[in-house]
Amino acid sequence: MILFLIPALLLVAAFAVKAIYHLYLSPLARQGIPGPWYAAVSDLWSTTQQLSLRQFRGVDALLKKYGPVVRIGKNKVVFLDVQALKTVYGVTAKFDKSDFYQRFLTNHNQHSFTFIDAKDHANRKRSYAGHYSVTNLARYAPKIERVLLQMVDGLLKNGGKSTFDVMSLYRHLLVDNIFNVAFDTDVGIMERWTRNEFSPLDQAVTDFPKAQTMIELFPRPLTFLLFSIPHARLQSFLRSDVILCEAATGIFKKALAEFESSKAIESSDDEKADSENAGREVDGKSLIRRMLEFKMPDTGRRMTDLEIISEAQSHLIAGSETTSTTMSYATFELSRRPDVVFRLRQEIDSAIPDLRTMGDLTMLQNLPYLNAVIKEVLRLYPAIPGPLLRSVPAHAPDFTIGGYHIPPGTTLATQCTTLHRQKEVWGEDADEFRPERWFEETEAMRTNFIPYGLGARMCSGWNLANVMLRVLLSTLTRNFDIIAAPETTQSSLYVLESFASFPLALQAKFRFIPRTE
Numbered sequence: 001m002i003l004f005l006i007p008a009l010l011l012v013a014a015f016a017v018k019a020i021y022h023l024y025l026s027p028l029a030r031q032g033i034p035g036p037w038y039a040a041v042s043d044l045w046s047t048t049q050q051l052s053l054r055q056f057r058g059v060d061a062l063l064k065k066y067g068p069v070v071r072i073g074k075n076k077v078v079f080l081d082v083q084a085l086k087t088v089y090g091v092t093a094k095f096d097k098s099d100f101y102q103r104f105l106t107n108h109n110q111h112s113f114t115f116i117d118a119k120d121h122a123n124r125k126r127s128y129a130g131h132y133s134v135t136n137l138a139r140y141a142p143k144i145e146r147v148l149l150q151m152v153d154g155l156l157k158n159g160g161k162s163t164f165d166v167m168s169l170y171r172h173l174l175v176d177n178i179f180n181v182a183f184d185t186d187v188g189i190m191e192r193w194t195r196n197e198f199s200p201l202d203q204a205v206t207d208f209p210k211a212q213t214m215i216e217l218f219p220r221p222l223t224f225l226l227f228s229i230p231h232a233r234l235q236s237f238l239r240s241d242v243i244l245c246e247a248a249t250g251i252f253k254k255a256l257a258e259f260e261s262s263k264a265i266e267s268s269d270d271e272k273a274d275s276e277n278a279g280r281e282v283d284g285k286s287l288i289r290r291m292l293e294f295k296m297p298d299t300g301r302r303m304t305d306l307e308i309i310s311e312a313q314s315h316l317i318a319g320s321e322t323t324s325t326t327m328s329y330a331t332f333e334l335s336r337r338p339d340v341v342f343r344l345r346q347e348i349d350s351a352i353p354d355l356r357t358m359g360d361l362t363m364l365q366n367l368p369y370l371n372a373v374i375k376e377v378l379r380l381y382p383a384i385p386g387p388l389l390r391s392v393p394a395h396a397p398d399f400t401i402g403g404y405h406i407p408p409g410t411t412l413a414t415q416c417t418t419l420h421r422q423k424e425v426w427g428e429d430a431d432e433f434r435p436e437r438w439f440e441e442t443e444a445m446r447t448n449f450i451p452y453g454l455g456a457r458m459c460s461g462w463n464l465a466n467v468m469l470r471v472l473l474s475t476l477t478r479n480f481d482i483i484a485a486p487e488t489t490q491s492s493l494y495v496l497e498s499f500a501s502f503p504l505a506l507q508a509k510f511r512f513i514p515r516t517e
């Protein structure tokens with residue numbers, strides 16, 4: 001008995017000593033940064049918050065209770081200070097991403113979203129620079145429109161008889177879209193949806209962030225147990241990374257073959273190659289082609305096959321689930337706000353008279369009410385609602401937030417959920433969906449609105465996301481009256497997150513009744 005007791009007592013004593021250190025003696029404790037004691041003594045609070053899939057809510061509650069700088073872990077501080085936002089996240093900021101992002105490695109490889117080191121990250125971003133620019137995206141308008149009209153046709157054919165889960169519907173469309181826009185490949189996922197066929201790729205895209213969070217938070221030595229449970233759905237959930245990697249490898253091989261053959265043409269017949277490549281220039285280069293051609297500026301090294309595959313895989317994930325969730329919440333607002341639909345229709349009907357077209361992308365970019373609606377959706381339903389974690393670098397010069405000295409090694413973060421709902425910035429109706437507020441945009445609104453993050457690590461695909469939100473919202477509002485299914489309510493859409501947000505019910509069902517007036 002005593003043999004068990006002594007180690008147990010030693011463990012308790014070790015925990016108590018550590019807890020005392022973190023509560024009273026550590027550099028953060030000595031600064032007296034406010035926050036609950038139970039969050040400061042260990043990282044248990046933070047871990048349970050992540051497990052509960054409500055971390056952004058817990059952090060929001062603490063920021064409201066303790067003020068703009070709060071200690072939420074042994075070594076973790078969250079803040080709301082706009083000045084600090086620029087220092088921590090700004091374009092010239094020297095703060096790296098925290099190692100939290102390592103859970104999102106794809107195929108065990110780094111990609112732009114996960115790189116910790118700023119130089120590695122900058123090089124990777126250079127490898128596909130310009131691909132998601134507004135001008136380059138305009139080249140893909142016909143492909144975007146084709147898939148969009150497939151969806152509209154499917155809904156028109158149904159004539160409003162059935163309800164559809166739009167989380168899944170939009171994801172199908174957006175997965176197709178990423179393949180078209182980033183990889184110049186048509187995989188026909190939307191078509192599968194119209195035939196009511198299951199698509200493993202679509203499922204894997206939505207599983208990935210949830211599965212990676214589960215694997216990360218599961219006790220490490222026991223992970224193998226998780227992978228041994230003989231349950232088909234659980235195993236496909238846990239292996240979403242493999243499914244996505246297979247898809248990315250397929251498109252990589254295709255792009256590589258095209259790249260090799262174009263090089264062969266170039267070397268065998270320069271003149272002929274010139275004319276063939278002239279054709280390619282008009283088509284633009286796919287994301288993979290850009291990476292195949294890229295050489296690191298400092299070393300001249302080319303990217304390895306695995307690096308390209310992992311980067312492509314990450315764009316597939318980042319580019320579909322986020323936009324689909326945002327659109328699903330937009331659909332919910334449309335279904336319960338006839339006043340917003342009325343104003344939107346007034347604007348869109350006169351801008352796009354032909355029902356069978358999507359409208360010019362530049363023209364859509366200039367529709368004020370449509371853009372106000374999108375901003376309001378991104379404000380209230382940000383797809384990444386929780387803390388964006390950064391590390392104070394080892395040799396950081398003296399760094400303070402709100403008068404507190406923050407030592408090197410501390411993990412720092414802000415979160416848009418709280419920034420986007422501060423009454424001092426957005427007014428007393430901050431929690432309400434009111435697109436009109438964007439017609440009186442203030443400087444404070446501009447600096448506190450960060451649905452796509454900010455600085456050097458800001459979302460690479462934000463132009464694409466905005467394009468897709470515009471074409472989807474305008475086309476659906478134009479063609480359909482949208483009615484929420486009885487089971488789709490504020491409670492069923494209660495927001496949860498595993499870094500990316502999703503509704504509690506995991507679905508959002510609506511009927512799309514063809515518009516008659």
Ligand code: HEM
Pocket residue numbers: 112113114125314315316318319320322323326382383384388389450451452453454456457458459460461462464465
């Ligand atoms: C409504 C849709 C979207 C939202 C709200 C969103 C939000 C974000 C946010 C907040 C970040 C920064 C995360 C951080 O700092 O930790 C991010 C990064 C990123 N997003 Fe998006 N995103 C969206 C759509 C897209 C799309 C369509 C793509 C297309 C490929 C994309 C690709 C990426 C990539 C590659 C990164 C990593 C950027 C880097 O660190 O260099 N996202 N996104």
